[in-house]
Amino acid sequence: MSEAKGIFKHIPNTITCLNLLSGCIAILLAMEGYLVGASILIFVASIFDFSDGLAARVLHAYSPMGKELDSMADMISFGFAPGVIALAYVKAAVLGSVSADIIPTELTYSQWALLLSAFIIPIFSALRLAKFNIDTRQSTSFIGVPTPANAMFWASLPLVMHFGNYPTIEGWLANPFVLLAAILVTSYLLVTEVPMFALKVKNLSWKDNKLRYLFLMTLVVIAILLKWLVVPLILFVYIIFSLIDNMSNKE
Template sequence: MNIKKHIPNSITLLNLFCGCIAIVFVTKLDFEMAFYMVCLGIFFDFFDGFFARLFKVSGPLGLQLDSLADMVTSGVVPGYIMFYMLSNSQHEISSSPLLPFLGFIITLGSCYRLAVFNIDTRQTNSFIGLPTPANALFILSLPLVLKYSDSLIVLEILTNQWILIVITLFSAFILNAEIPLFSLKIKKFNLKDNALQIVFLCFSFLLLFFFQYLGIPLVIIGYVLLSIVSNVFKLDEKKNR
């Protein structure tokens, strides 16, 4: 029995387990623990692929398990969070009990993105559209920003139904948008090939250090914007050749 081939899939299942626990914490309105469980799940999500490559046991089963685990941790959980936020938002649009269910549009967008990722050969070294873990961190940070921020502007923004619906729709869009986003994987150990990643990591560290939970959505937004700027420069370089 080859134990090595089961290690990556076991790590993937730990990701799924973390997602299940996060759902339980959301039902208890403990968004902080839900956030940390999703973070732990994303940690496992990174290392299952790492060990699959290390042990040379990558295969279709691992690919499918990975997406199914991400569907819960980075799909169901953020949708549930947005459901809660819409349930407790100011009634700018409607007080209908059905409106909060629109939060699960994030889950639907995540599901579609994961299915496309499995068959899209363009996303081996970079991403097209925002990865589901990054989107999950963005959404899960919102109730924590709301909880720990003293700003009335933040309070008004994150309790406004219109804004929450826009965030929900934009989240589903950016997951599946045809926007190339750079990968954070460092494959060549030299400054030139990793300059973008290093700039982003330093930028992220500063935002998280100074803004704590508020820094998380700022980091995700910065990731998308930096990727777009990088794409523009690459297009200019091609035109000038």
């Protein structure tokens, strides 16, 4: 019996490692220009990220190692991987193609600055994760946008462009300064002091989860009206609902 318990206690960390593996493969695919595949694997990583915490609660298998491993996996899957996707779009906007060779001597300082700006995402993701680990205020909710939410915004862009027909968004993604603005804004949201509600639920009652149910219903309506555009809009709808929740709690 004790041997079985010993096996069960490793399940959450195993799931976390699957999160990490998904992130590593996503980075590899993004570096090779397969952005849709990279995006799908970031979403897969988010499922593992949710599941490891659930498994730890169900199996009572919390551990300091699991907490540190989870942060490291999140840094890869939701920090570095979306940064590489952002780099691919900036590279296409600056050099004309995701597959274009970066020749240092042929780039201007401004082009270098634009290309390297993509790594602001992993830097601020690391700051967000480190802050989360030591911030006792974030036991039941978040302060700032969680790294998985930011990662899914960037991962949604290749999916939207592949499965939908949005010439306006395609034009925005071809503009390096629009991409720079998106990088700066989303990175700032990671470390902002604005409280954000958590999606994890302790029960299914309407009273305790009213905000979460309304959030999900809003996403369903947007999906019906705007189809694939709902995916990148999830982040902004989440922020809006968090602000509404903050205002209602102050009343």
